[in-house]
Amino acid sequence: MKPLLNFDRDDRGVVTLTMNDDATRNALTGSAIVDEFLAAFERIQADHGVGAVIITGSGKAFSSGGNIAEMGRQTRPEYTPSALRHEYRQGIQRLPLALQALEVPTIAAVNGPAIGAGCDLACMCDIRIASEQALFAESFVKLGLIAGDGGSWYLPRLIGMSRAAEMTFTGDAVSASQALEWGLVSRVVPAAALMDEAYGLAHRITANPADALRMSKRLLREGQLGRLDTVLEMAAAFQALAHKSDEHARAVQDFLERRAARKK
Structure with missing residues (x-):
């Protein structure tokens, strides 16, 4: 079975973590991808030669967020609210806690749509740069859900309460250019230049102690x-x-x- 998260370390201390589940557009639930992220973070934390981390997605999407098929399972009667609460705490909620604790600077290179938990994953990083093809949507409300992974903590800190409330209450997608205007991302670049831009930034970071x-x-x-x-x-x-x-x-x-x- 291929890994859901590709780990690549270059000779200048930059680790690139690439979500690699095209079938689900790099969903963050319903698979072992959170476990793979946490294992990668432990490896990075222990390697003092690492100075920066880039998180990106393969294919056309950065991350689709929650796996809709998995949500169908969660609606079945045998999954009680108590069991689901435990599942969140032992599942995706480990991701923001681990990223918050990770000492190494992180860059989200958002190559395409970042939806729901995918948007929140980008927000968990220290820096966000976006392809012109990127979209950001805090879209939980459209499915009758809330941000169960920390989005309500991150988003207002990044773009202010009013804009965070607009994204949260409408669930509407924000374009890359709008994300730049709102301060959600640092820069927007052509799709073909995204990773070069991310590596250039990461290498300027790793040039420091x-x-x-x-x-x-x-x-x-x-x-x-x-x-x-x-x-x-x-x-x-x-x-x-x-x-x-x-x-x-x-x-x-x-x-x-x-x-x-x-x-x-």
Whole structure:
């Protein structure tokens, strides 16, 4: 059986995770793809040579979100609300928790439609870049559902409550250009250029020291949640570690040597 998630690591510290289930347009439920994501994150977390992760989809879609056939199973009488609650907590809800904890910067390269949980997966990443063919839809309400995977936490933080409410209450799709205007994505590029753009960005990230990147990401994430004094205390501790790193010492020495050379 082919993997649902392809794992590729280049020699510059960039891991690309490509969802590879064309039959379901890279659905995130009804399969083992969440387990494969979590296994990949554990592998990345343990590899301190990794400085960035790109998440993308094969085929025409980024991710269709929930598998509709799987939803049909969940409507059967034997699946009680209690059992379904447990299934969510032990299933797809592990994905946002794992991505939130992942120390390495993440880029969603959204190649096509990102629907429902697929939209939320893109929102879980630190940076989103989109193909001109991308669409984003928080479409749960159209199926009589809610965002069971964390979308209601991520989306307002990215685009504000009013626009998040519009997407959530209508379920309507947002084009790549609209997503750019709303700040949901950082940039929109032609489809053929998407991965080149993603790798270019990832390599600019990995050109920086890996430990500083990981601590910077942790501070950004904590800054969304914590009090200022708590985040400042964490920043002081992280900065103390950074000041003692070999990378910082080399950067300072290089700067001083270049300045001295200019004065000659």
